[in-house]
Amino acid sequence: MYERKILPHLNCGLDLVGEVLYGKWKIRILWFIHEGHKRPSELLRKIPDVSRRVLNIQLKELEEHELVTRKIYAVMPPKVEYDLTEFGKTLIPIMHTIGLWGDEHQERLKRVILKQFQDNDANEA
Amino acid sequence: MYERKILPHLNCGLDLVGEVLYGKWKIRILWFIHEGHKRPSELLRKIPDVSRRVLNIQLKELEEHELVTRKIYAVMPPKVEYDLTEFGKTLIPIMHTIGLWGDEHQERLKRVILKQFQDNDANEA
């Protein structure tokens, strides 16, 4: 496992939120768990771009940050279920607001994000 | 300048938001600009942990993403002012909600974040 060398800055609320929500897939993981897709295999199907490895790591971090719980069923094949903790549930309005903003401004966001790549392509040609 | 090699995933609103708000200092930069600290030197003083270099880069990205405008005054020494665009202003409620959550849960967040570092220290000792 990678071990951090630098202590994070924890000066304000935004620093703290960053520490637990930074991570390419974390908000989506939380959101899908909230929607009832609790098993790792389900999450993999819902988020096809994440690798199994990274999903595991981010789930473990979310668990360490007390945003989700992990319940292991003693069955074979293995079954694991994640749930939002009460603390994790307090994030639902935030995730909702963020997702909504992204959906509302979808066209514009796609345009400004892809702009850079088109510039790059033009330079390469 | 670093040039990205991999096209980002833009499957849902959350992907799009991530593309423009990912960046260690971006939300804080936007927030302080919103609060009226518009000049780079002011931002540096408000966010002492960010380096001048990284501030410049993230400001430029925010500008490319049409969240802020950059106004250059033809004076000496140089003067530059950033402002939120109308588009950027639509983020204010989100930034506000996120910061509030962080402040509300400050104690708990600090505890769960620092927990890992204490574990590491223990292992090293």
Add this chain to the structure above:
DNA sequence: TCATATAGGGAGAAATTTATCCCTATTGTT
């Protein structure tokens, strides 16, 4: 017997982000 589904870890590479150090330029101040 062999493939599949389940859950997960280790090692190491690759990509990306952030930080550091050193430049340019101008005006005013000590």
Add this chain to the structure above:
DNA sequence: AACAATAGGGATAAATTTCTCCCTATATGA
């Protein structure tokens, strides 16, 4: 003359995150 404040870029290093590939293990079904 030397130095600070202003804004910003280039090169490069360091830190961090993400990805890829390859392992373990067990029960079920073909």
